[in-house]
Structures are given as C-alpha cells and as structure tokens.
Amino acid sequence: MNAEFIQTLYLTFKLAISTTLVLIIIGLPVAWILAYSKFKLKPVIEALLSMPLVLPPTVFGYYILMAYSPHYWFGELLNCIFNVRLAFTFEGILIASVIFGLPFMIQPLQSGLRSLPENLREASHTLGKSELVTFIKVLIPNIKPSLITAIALTFAHSIGEFGIVLMVGGNMQGITRVASVAIYDEVQSMNFDTANHYAFILFFISFVLLTIIYGINKKQDLWKIL
Amino acid sequence: MENTLIHIDIKKTLLSSKGVMTLEVNKDIPAESFTALFGPSGAGKTTLVRIIAGLIKPDSGVIRFGDEVWFDSNRKINFSTQNRHIGLMFQDYALFPNMTVEQNIQFALDDKDSSYTKSLLDILQLSEFAKYKPQHLSGGQKQRVALARAIARKPRLLLLDEPLSALDSGMRIILQDEISKVHRMFESTTIMVSHDLNEVFRLADNVVCLEGGKITKEGKPQNVFTDTGISGNLQITGQIASIEIQDLINIVTVITGNNNIVKIIAFKDDISQLSSGDRVLILTNTFNPIIKKI
Numbered sequence: 403m404n405a406e407f408i409q410t411l412y413l414t415f416k417l418a419i420s421t422t423l424v425l426i427i428i429g430l431p432v433a434w435i436l437a438y439s440k441f442k443l444k445p446v447i448e449a450l451l452s453m454p455l456v457l458p459p460t461v462f463g464y465y466i467l468m469a470y471s472p473h474y475w476f477g478e479l480l481n482c483i484f485n486v487r488l489a490f491t492f493e494g495i496l497i498a499s500v501i502f503g504l505p506f507m508i509q510p511l512q513s514g515l516r517s518l519p520e521n522l523r524e525a526s527h528t529l530g531k532s533e534l535v536t537f538i539k540v541l542i543p544n545i546k547p548s549l550i551t552a553i554a555l556t557f558a559h560s561i562g563e564f565g566i567v568l569m570v571g572g573n574m575q576g577i578t579r580v581a582s583v584a585i586y587d588e589v590q591s592m593n594f595d596t597a598n599h600y601a602f603i604l605f606f607i608s609f610v611l612l613t614i615i616y617g618i619n620k621k622q623d624l625w626k627i628l
Numbered sequence: 629m630e631n632t633l634i635h636i637d638i639k640k641t642l643l644s645s646k647g648v649m650t651l652e653v654n655k656d657i658p659a660e661s662f663t664a665l666f667g668p669s670g671a672g673k674t675t676l677v678r679i680i681a682g683l684i685k686p687d688s689g690v691i692r693f694g695d696e697v698w699f700d701s702n703r704k705i706n707f708s709t710q711n712r713h714i715g716l717m718f719q720d721y722a723l724f725p726n727m728t729v730e731q732n733i734q735f736a737l738d739d740k741d742s743s744y745t746k747s748l749l750d751i752l753q754l755s756e757f758a759k760y761k762p763q764h765l766s767g768g769q770k771q772r773v774a775l776a777r778a779i780a781r782k783p784r785l786l787l788l789d790e791p792l793s794a795l796d797s798g799m800r801i802i803l804q805d806e807i808s809k810v811h812r813m814f815e816s817t818t819i820m821v822s823h824d825l826n827e828v829f830r831l832a833d834n835v836v837c838l839e840g841g842k843i844t845k846e847g848k849p850q851n852v853f854t855d856t857g858i859s860g861n862l863q864i865t866g867q868i869a870s871i872e873i874q875d876l877i878n879i880v881t882v883i884t885g886n887n888n889i890v891k892i893i894a895f896k897d898d899i900s901q902l903s904s905g906d907r908v909l910i911l912t913n914t915f916n917p918i919i920k921k922i
Contacts, residue, residue: 521718524709525716525722525724526735527682527683528683529735529736529780531735539735544725544726
C-alpha cells in the first residue's frame with residue numbers, strides 16, 4: 403500500500419469523524435427543539451433539513467460552491483473579514499458534509515425523542531429539574547439506540563459521500579481527495595486494483611456499521627427510525 | 629375555611645370521548661388534609677391534578693397556594709411546574725428507565741444525601757432493590773419507588789394520580805397503608821385521584837366527587853357516600869357481581885374490596901336502581917359483629 407492510499411483513507415476517516423462530531427453537537431439541540439416545540443415555521447425548517455435526502459448531492463454541491471465563491475456575499479464576507487476561502491479546502495468539504503449529513507443525524511434523534519413517553523419529561527419537571535437537566539440526564543440516556551443509529555448512519559453516510567465532495571472540494575491529493583472520489587478517479591485511469599481496495603474497505607466498513615445498528619435495534623424496525 | 633392552603637377556581641374546556649366538556653372547579657383545600665378526587669373516568673380528575681401541577685394550563689381562573697399565586701389568567705401569572713415545588717406520582721409510574729431505584733430517588737434531591745435516600749428506601753421497604761433498574765421490579769415495587777421519588781423533595785403538595793390502579797387488591801391494601809404512613813410522616817397536603825371507594829374510605833378525610841367536569845358532592849367520605857338518614861354501624865364497599873331476581877326476594881352478590889363475596893337479600897324497590905358493575909355501600913346496624921385479628 404502506498405503513501406497516497408493511506409493518506410486518502412486517513413482523509414476519508416478524518417472527514418467522516420469530524421462530520422459526525424460536529425453533527426452530534428448540532429443535531430442534539432436541533433432534534434430536541436423540533437421534537438418538543440411548536441412554531442409556525444417548523445414544517446419549513448423540517449423540510450429544509452430533510453432536503454439532502456431527496457436532492458442530488460450535485461445540486462447541493464453546486465449551491466455550496468456558489469456560496470463559497472468570493473463573487474457572492476457569503477464567500478465575500480469570509481474572504482474580506484476572515485481571509486478564508488472555503489472552496490477546494492478540507493474545511494470547505496467538512497461544512498458541506500455536515501450540511502448534507504443533517505437529516506441522518508437529526509431524524510433518528512427526533513423520532514427517538516418523540517417515541518419516549520411524555521410523562522418522563524413531566525416527571526422530571528415535577529421533581530424541579532429544568533428542561534436542560536431533563537434533556538441531558540433523562541431524555542438522552544433513554545434514546546441510546548436512536549443516538550447510536552444516528553451516529554452510525556451519519557458516519558457511514560459521510561464516509562461514502564461522493565458528489566458533494568467532488569463538487570465542493572475537487573480531487574486534490576492530501577487535501578480533498580477522499581476514498582469515494584479516489585475510486586472514481588482510479589477507474590477512470592484504469593487502475594482497477596487500487597479502486598478495488600478502496601471499494602472493499604468502504605463496503606466492509608459500511609456493512610459492519612449497519613450490522614451494528616441492526617443488532618442494537620433488534621426490536622425496532624430500522625426503517626421506522628429512518 | 630380558616631386553614632385553607634390551596635384555593636382553586638378554574639375553567640378549562642376539554643375534548644373528551646363524550647365530546648366537549650368544561651372542567652369547572654371551585655374548591656378550597658385545607659392544609660395537611662388528604663383529599664380524594666372521586667368520579668367516573670373522563671370526569672376530569674386527572675386533568676385537574678395536572679392543572680394543579682402546572683402540566684396543563686387552564687383557560688381561565690386562579691390557583692393560589694398559601695400566599696403564592698400559582699396561576700392567575702387575568703394577571704397573566706403561570707408558575708412553571710418546577711417552581712410549584714410539588715410531588716406527583718404518575719398513574720403509570722414514569723420511573724426513569726436509565727436509572728436504578730436509588731438513582732431515581734436521588735435525581736429528585738438537590739444534594740445527593742445518601743443517608744436520607746437510604747432512610748426513604750427503608751421506609752418504603754426498597755433497600756434490597758436499590759441497585760435494580762425499574763424494568764426488573766414488580767408493579768408494587770415500582771409504585772413504591774414512584775411514591776418515594778415523589779416525596780423525596782418533601783413537597784408542599786403531594787399529588788397522586790390513581791396511584792394504585794394497576795395493582796391487585798392485596799398489594800393495594802399494603803400500599804394504601806404506605807401512602808397513609810407517608811402522608812402522616814411528612815405532614816404533607818395530599819390530593820389523590822381515585823375511582824376506588826375502598827381507597828377513598830381508607831385514606832381520605834375529604835372527598836370531592838367530580839362528574840362531567842363539575843363537583844357534584846363533597847365532604848367527608850362517610851357523609852358523601854351514605855344517605856344522611858342512615859347511621860351504619862358496619863359499612864362495606866364493593867361492586868355488584870350479579871343480581872338474581874326470584875319470586876319473593878332478590879339476591880345481590882357483591883364483591884368487596886378485599887375480594888370477599890357477600891350475598892345480600894334485597895327488595896324490589898332496592899334493586900330497581902342497581903345493576904351489575906355498580907359500586908355499592910353495604911351497611912347494617914342491626915347486629916353485633918365480632919372482630920378478630922387475622
């Protein structure tokens with residue numbers, strides 16, 4: 403195995419792990435708000451957060467690339483104030499991957515919270531505990547299967563993400579070249595052996611992760627969680 | 629009332645199985661009393677308890693606890709559940725599945741005083757189950773944990789929502805004694821939802837009958853459930869199992885609270901208002917019963 407191969411795999415896992423960590427931090431409070439609050443714009447927010455499930459990654463990738471461009475206000479703002487350019491950087495594909503992974507983290511968490519009996523929350527309130535303490539000490543520990551499902555799905559999905567990474571990050575060795583992009587690239591260059599190695603590793607990891615999820619959710623229907 | 633602790637005067641429109649119903653309650657509850665809310669299901673008992681706990685907001689009215697105003701629709705005051713400092717024992721326990729018995733109780737306490745937790749476990753005979761998770765407990769044990777957790781903070785007001793409805797009659801009587809003990813020990817003011825006459829007679833010193841969202845009767849259980857003209861020396865409550873109509877007499881079979889079967893001879897006039905499943909009070913003052921310890 404050569405250094406490039408290792409570097410690409412390292413970058414793939416770095417992206418997937420970072421995406422998952424960022425999404426746990428963002429996903430938990432968002433799922434909590436969506437599960438328990440009622441506001442007029444909620445369906446709009448829910449629809450927006452679920453868009454990555456139905457839109458082709460290239461559409462999302464295109465919008466994100468445009469947003470990063472210094473010709474538009476967001477990219478200009480980043481460029482002028484922070485002197486940051488996100489297109490074709492690791493940070494750029496991380497942000498894109500986080501946005502694209504939102505529904506895979508939020509939906510299992512939200513449905514996990516909704517399936518908890520309402521009286522657990524109420525009981526905690528009658529014991530004088532705030533919403534935050536209730537969330538951390540009562541709700542989260544009781545949605546462990548949903549939490550594990552959300553983490554594994556997000557991780558597996560970001561390992562395999564192709565379109566959005568290619569659109570936003572391109573195919574730069576050591577910077578944005580991840581395994582899924584490398585497979586495509588190697589096949590184009592007729593290097594089937596290397597492509598096969600990448601493909602097998604992605605296949606194997608995704609298979610193991612999904613087996614773990616099904617194992618944990620033996621009693622639940624995974625498709626209901628999704 | 630001189631020693632009024634809680635003043636409730638609220639209105640709430642509810643959607644029940646029988647259509648739209650207005651819960652309209654105006655009631656003062658004295659300090660350290662044990663009040664039972666009695667009535668058929670769908671009468672609004674649980675809703676009233678949840679309104680007092682702050683889990684449901686009434687449409688209008690006032691709830692005062694001592695000098696504190698918990699709810700006042702005109703002044704837009706609505707204390708959160710957390711700020712009311714109450715204890716509520718839920719009908720289906722609502723124990724936290726991720727915590728052990730001990731942790732469920734400690735969760736209620738601000739400082740994790742382990743000697744206090746231990747004494748609570750002792751009082752409710754839960755010590756040997758301290759490290760068990762709720763899913764490994766029997767119904768009666770879960771009820772005890774729920775009671776221990778509800779009283780752990782020494783709440784100013786203890787609310788019990790059909791606390792013993794899921795238990796068999798033997799366990800019920802044991803736990804009725806536990807509740808009574810806890811009520812006296814903590815000198816708490818207690819409001820209990822119940823549709824079990826035995827429970828009301830054994831525990832409550834004050835009963836409020838709710839029907840269709842309105843108070844129909846209130847007072848001491850003996851007065852509320854007994855015709856005023858009769859002074860019963862012996863009173864048994866139970867449920868009619870069957871009514872046998874014969875030529876001259878009719879036999880009513882009643883199953884009492886502790887599952888004894890009592891057969892009573894009744895006249896035509898008596899049974900005209902009775903039917904199977906009715907809850908009844910059997911009383912007599914014409915014989916001298918003998919009492920024995922069992």
